[in-house]
Amino acid sequence: MSTPVSTAETTPAGEHDLLALAERWVGQARPGEQLEVAVASSTSTSVKAYRGEVESFTSATSFGVGIRVITEGRQGFAHCGTFDEDALADALADARDNAGFAQPDQWNGLAEADGVAPVVHDLWNPAVTSTDPARKVALALELERAVLAGDPRITGVRESSYGDSAGEFAIVTNTGPRSVGRSTSCWLSVSSLASDGSETMTGYGVDVGRDPAALDVERVAADAVERATRLLGGKPVPTQRLALVLEPRLAATVLGIVAGTLSGEVVLKGRSPFGERVGQLVASPLLTLVDDPTDPRSLGADTWDGEGLACRRNVLLDAGVLQGFLHNSYTGRRSGTASTGSAVRGARSLPGVGAQALAVTPGSGTLDELIAGVDHGFLVQSMTGLHSGVNATSGDFSVGAEGLMIRHGQLAEPVREVTIASTLQRLLLDVIAVGGHIEWLPSGSGSAPLVISEVALSGT
């Protein structure tokens, strides 16, 4: 094996450089023109291990610039993947030209300062960029070894990888907001293969953090090993109705889809099944759901949103009652309220609206205790086809699933090639238990296990 010792050739521009770059271009605003410049720069490393060797090692620096122009209510946008002066000049000219083809909208406008004080997070850990590449390679290799040694039925690892990124982001407007931030993250992930001689099952493990030294190789490996091996022998079961037990990572997936229907953009355009239900009980009283990027425990924690406003805590569901929706400055203005600091974006896209640190309020009980309380149920281990079988407008929810049957409070036989189906509306109302411990997930969500009654499982 060769030990790579590569490092990124170029270090990203420092914070002040990004801010200065954005300010210089915003300075070109014409009278009567609103101008926003978003600038991003990141360096990343990716190592993939396979059979004790480095399969690939990627080291790269990326740039992105997005320029938004609003003139007389018309919005135009252009982006480029470089800080090259000529490219930026082209992008500004294009954004202006593009605005001429959009139709005017009285609610269009950049964000304006709203006095909400930022909760400043330190999301930068120099360890990510200073860690020796050889150590990063070693992590990916150690992870693969740990999975292979984890169980005799493990036949291989499809991919064992270490990755990290260090990024900086600045947004400058000529309407007030001006923000800059930087963050680092690193992760380990592995996809394992287990076989009993006749069929092959897969298991996935992942850990994300801000310090490479804190990534937990053993836990990721154990997760991937257990998830692949416990499915061996899995078969479809007969079609039936039963209780679903969702582990935190799957509960977060379902709640993330629900949060998508609570975006002001979706609601204003009449695409949300919950659009007219503020103040009503739309979920089990056990469910309280907040989006709070000011919570430092979330990997989605941030100081500023995608329009340069301070991130803040927003309550979506309080004991099952719908409290309101998430907004960026456009949807807030148009709905007669204000931005909730929920603009999400990359530099090369227009700001949308979304949750970034969604969390449930814990109930009580561990996952094992919740399982013990279910007489007839299904512990879901993975869901597939979320993009093809969930309609966030009608609410129809139908996904492929693998997992374990629960009989009389005990985990029983493995199950695969079945679907579980309901509607988003029913799933929320049918929550009968929320676990007592919050797990903070790679997605930024903080989630507890959920038990949902009377879901349709379709099998043989």
Next chain:
Amino acid sequence: MSARTASRSAANTSGASGSALIDEAVVRRALDAALSAGAGFAEVFAEDVRSTSASLDDGRVEDVVTGRDRGAGVRVVVGDTTGFAHTADLSEAGLLAAARTAAAVAAHAPAGAVRELALHGGGQLVRRRPDGEIDPSTIAKAAKVALLGRADEAARAARLEGTAPGEGIVQVAARYSDSRRRTLVASSEGTFVGDEQVRSLFSVSCVAKGDAGLQTGRETIGRTAGWELFDAYDVEELARTAAGRALRKLAARPAPSGTMAVVIASGSGGILFHEACGHGLEADLVAKGASAFAGRVAEQVASPLVTVIDDGTMAGEWGCYGIDDEGRPAQRNVLIEDGVLTDYLWDHLRARKAHRPSSGNGRRQSYRHLPMVRMTNTFIGQGTSDPDEIVASTERGIYVAQLGGGQVNTASGDFVFGMTEAYLIEGGEITEPIRDGNLIGNGPAALGAIDAVGDDFAMGGPGTCGKDGQGVPVGTGTPTLRVPALTVGGTAA
């Protein structure tokens, strides 16, 4: 057996070295730098993408967006290790820096002798352009935006016979986009060629409102083609199709649950093969033991009615190109012939290890990504059954008129795909519409069970295939066919 719409035109080659993204001498020096540490293979992939999109929503043209993205990725292979770096800086200094970074993975390998590099192809373009292609960049933005308004109006005016008063289309989103992607590939094996891919896309999504809540309908056209696409397709008709789907579903009942016969309509149903076997035939997954089709070449893996082809040469189709992202010309590859597995799909790296040529399936999302084995346009060939007869001979089941995407676990072979327009089949007749949901099956089992293939082959709409975080444009196609037993993921008994 071949698809009747699989018209192919020869690749147009034009000597266009003057317009190559990077000068030959600079490429040569970058490859030398990449090879300097003793690598066995080095490659420079440069890309320049220009895109324009316009979107209408809520009755108003919201945004017109343009983008430009250009850069290069340098790949260096030493033994079994690939080093990769990319840069947005196409100057000689930028390329040399990326080349040195990529080569650094080989720093501990013995320095090999500097090789004399011979480049072939002169950086010429190998384009696979449809006849009469009109470059979208020559069309005024106003004309592109005008399409949106026409689609919006047509969708909102759509009515179905029997639509109750108070029911109707309440929201419409329409999107136009085009892109022009120029590529250049130069490698230490002498490759030095380019491609230019022009794609155009138009989609309409509608929301209908009725007593039972909201429903959605969507229709998309996308071709590897320019503005002439809109001479051939009427966006108003497209909008009415999308609206009709949403309106019909207002009366839809919950989908059934359990195992039953599934008839899949010609066209977009080709996604079934993309998921049920396409991914499992990708040589990288096969080599890692992550495919239910590993080690099964020359075996009967599907019904004798099934011939599966992946064809990157189908001019105009969404997954078509002149050369792949490793410089290899697109090919027509027969993967399963009359049910027998004939070959997998290959990229450069996997083919090199297996001492065989690549099948022209090395693709990447952008210059920021490493290439891997990907599908192009995947479809099954023409059958002989009358599609009406296939439905008439089905006592009970569902008829899937439009599919919305899918996902597969290649190791177990289990796959799902979504139905976005589907109906019950009762007593050999298509009856009531059913609500959206997924179907689940096992690839090898489903392929083996197919018991009828129609004579009405059609390609479906454009798709984006995701694998390991990279999305690439792909096409799918199929005639009407029947799988006697798939699990339908509904809620009704």
